[in-house]
Amino acid sequence: MIISKSEIAKRQIETACAVFLSGGDYLSVVTLAGAAEEILGSLLKRAGKSHMMDHLVELDKKLSGGRKFSEVSDEVNRARNALKHASDASEDLVEVAPGEADAMLVRAIANYVVLTDDATEQMVSVYKRLMALQHV
16 A cells, blocks of 8 residues: 555544544554654645644743743653653653643644645544533
8 A cells, every 4th residue: 555644644633533532542542643743744844834843832932931942842742752662661651641632632633734724524523522621
């Protein structure tokens, strides 16, 4: 099978959305959405468009005086990176909050929408669910 990176990311997001909407394993949501977010961020950068990390770094500059891109990236990607790396024993235990899944999924969906100017029904459903949770 030959498949585009954008299609791979879309499938990862769709699977993450299905897991999220069914109340499934939030760690899987973080890893699937995180992989998609990273792919889409690279595709957006190559297309000369800004991605969610750019916006988060810009927000950090305005609110905290500004840290290096790598510092902000390390902070917001902590959960994703902790789940996918096991280089040494210090990484054997990981603390990940359920909200990390929400944040990573929103970032992935946002990057997808910016890149494709489209959103699937599942993506819209996740967005609506997260917005509803904010108003509870």
